[in-house]
Amino acid sequence: xxxxxxxxxxxxxxxxxxxxxxxxxxxxxxxxxxxxxxxxxxxxxxxxxxxxxxxxxxxxxxxxxxxxxxxxxxxxxxxxxxxxxxxxxxxxxxxxxxxxxxxxxxxxxxxxxxxxxxxxxxxxxxxxxxxxxxxxxxxxxxxxxxxxxxxxxxxxxxxxxxxxxxxxxxxx
Numbered sequence: 001x002x003x004x005x006x007x008x009x010x011x012x013x014x015x016x017x018x019x020x021x022x023x024x025x026x027x028x029x030x031x032x033x034x035x036x037x038x039x040x041x042x043x044x045x046x047x048x049x050x051x052x053x054x055x056x057x058x059x060x061x062x063x064x065x066x067x068x069x070x071x072x073x074x075x076x077x078x079x080x081x082x083x084x085x086x087x088x089x090x091x092x093x094x095x096x097x098x099x100x101x102x103x104x105x106x107x108x109x110x111x112x113x114x115x116x117x118x119x120x121x122x123x124x125x126x127x128x129x130x131x132x133x134x135x136x137x138x139x140x141x142x143x144x145x146x147x148x149x150x151x152x153x154x155x156x157x158x159x160x161x162x163x164x165x166x167x168x169x170x171x172x
Contacts, residue, residue: 001088001094001169002095002096002167002169003099003107003108003167003169003170004108004166005099005100005101005102005103005108005109006099006101006109006110006112006133007103007111007129008103008112008113008114008122009117011114011117012114012117014101014112017112017133017159018034018098020156021098021156021159021160022034024157024159024160025096025164028164030094030164032095032096033092033096033097033098034098034100035084035088035101037099037100037101037102038101045073059075084102084107096167098163103122104126106128107128108168110133110162111131111132112135113132113135115136115139115142116136121142123148124147130148131148131159131162132146132148132150133151133153133159134152136153
């Protein structure tokens with residue numbers, strides 16, 4: 001399994017890019033899974049459903065299954081958030097694992113830049129950023145300061161090439 005990340009500030013377009021990139025990588029014959037980091041509480045369940053009631057009653061894990069999918073929910077119940085390696089250990093092996101978020105974790109990444117957010121770029125402070133994805137046009141001074149490949153919004157094939165070339169082996 002090989003690992004590659006999309007790193008950027010919230011609202012930069014990571015999910016949008018991932019939704020465009022996945023079909024390109026899959027069309028090239030790769031099996032691909034994703035890990036998404038959320039900075040807020042989230043719930044996959046619905047109040048009133050049996051699985052929700054199991055979790056609310058105190059179950060640490062609830063596995064929901066049907067003929068089309070299964071999902072495992074794990075409640076931390078006050079324990080610290082697991083690191084990326086621990087989370088990946090729960091996943092089935094694939095050719096490529098794309099990580100959305102975990103921008104401080106040491107793995108190769110594509111940084112998405114959206115200057116209109118007013119946030120400082122992660123590059124050059126992160127030596128594992130392999131390239132930049134310009135979600136919107138970059139101001140000339142910013143573009144000139146970047147010594148990495150810069151991908152424009154429509155170059156999904158080029159980004160797929162980058163992911164395949166730069167994804168790092170992940171050993172369990």
